[in-house]
Amino acid sequence: SAVISQKPSRDICQRGTSLTIQCQVDSQVTMMFWYRQQPGQSLTLIATANQGSEATYESGFVIDKFPISRPNLTFSTLTVSNMSPEDSSIYLCSVGTSFADTQYFGPGTRLTVL
Amino acid sequence: EDQVTQSPEALRLQEGESSSLNCSYTVSGLRGLFWYRQDPGKGPEFLFTLYSAGEEKEKERLKATLTKKESFLHITAPKPEDSATYLCAVQTSGGGADGLTFGKGTHLIIQP
Numbered sequence: 001s002a003v004i005s006q007k008p009s010r011d012i013c014q015r016g017t018s019l020t021i022q023c024q025v026d027s028q029v030t031m032m033f034w035y036r037q038q039p040g041q042s043l044t045l046i047a048t049a050n051q052g053s054e055a056t057y058e059s060g061f062v063i064d065k066f067p068i069s070r071p072n073l074t075f076s077t078l079t080v081s082n083m084s085p086e087d088s089s090i091y092l093c094s095v096g097t098s099f100a101d102t103q104y105f106g107p108g109t110r111l112t113v114l
Numbered sequence: 115e116d117q118v119t120q121s122p123e124a125l126r127l128q129e130g131e132s133s134s135l136n137c138s139y140t141v142s143g144l145r146g147l148f149w150y151r152q153d154p155g156k157g158p159e160f161l162f163t164l165y166s167a168g169e170e171k172e173k174e175r176l177k178a179t180l181t182k183k184e185s186f187l188h189i190t191a192p193k194p195e196d197s198a199t200y201l202c203a204v205q206t207s208g209g210g211a212d213g214l215t216f217g218k219g220t221h222l223i224i225q226p
Contacts, residue, residue, distance in 0.1 A: 033213050045213035079147035092157050103214060
């Protein structure tokens with residue numbers, strides 16, 4: 001399985017600011033995804049990060065709030081913009097190599113917004 | 115709308131006491147069903163993928179099974195280190211999306 005790292009591992013931010021989270025994989029992967037895990041809740045898909053094109057967002061998530069980049073097959077970023085306390089969550093990236101293939105998750109970024 | 119429901123929400127067992135966790139799903143078309151284990155403060159760790167009804171997979175004390183409506187994660191003679199939250203997720207063929215839809219998980223505690 002791929003080795004996935006995320007930076008930062010955790011951060012405490014002020015309301016109204018933005019934070020960019022990085023996801024790095026040790027091998028080329030076809031698919032990369034971003035999920036959110038709110039306190040006490042399960043994982044919710046935010047978007048699919050598409051290499052070379054705009055990300056595909058799930059219902060309830062918009063590009064202005066969660067801009068995503070994917071410049072190559074091993075790296076992606078998720079920005080949480082204009083943060084509010086409701087954005088306090090764990091943000092996780094995951095990767096997959098093919099259709100209906102297993103997805104492997106990074107360690108997550110724990111974000112607290114004050 | 116795709117739905118994944120896990121039960122029970124929490125389960126406390128004595129070491130060596132076998133049990134099963136349930137994951138029921140309602141989806142438009144199932145590509146795959148996934149089981150993950152999540153420890154506090156960590157990302158989900160992959161356990162199993164099941165693709166079709168009747169399929170079974172085993173790993174150490176865990177065995178996953180799949181029917182057309184639900185999946186079970188059987189844990190045999192568990193040890194304290196099996197304590198974790200177990201997550202079930204589905205990948206569906208509708209809408210072109212490849213992401214996973216997760217249940218809320220079962221928080222499992224194994225007491226020595």
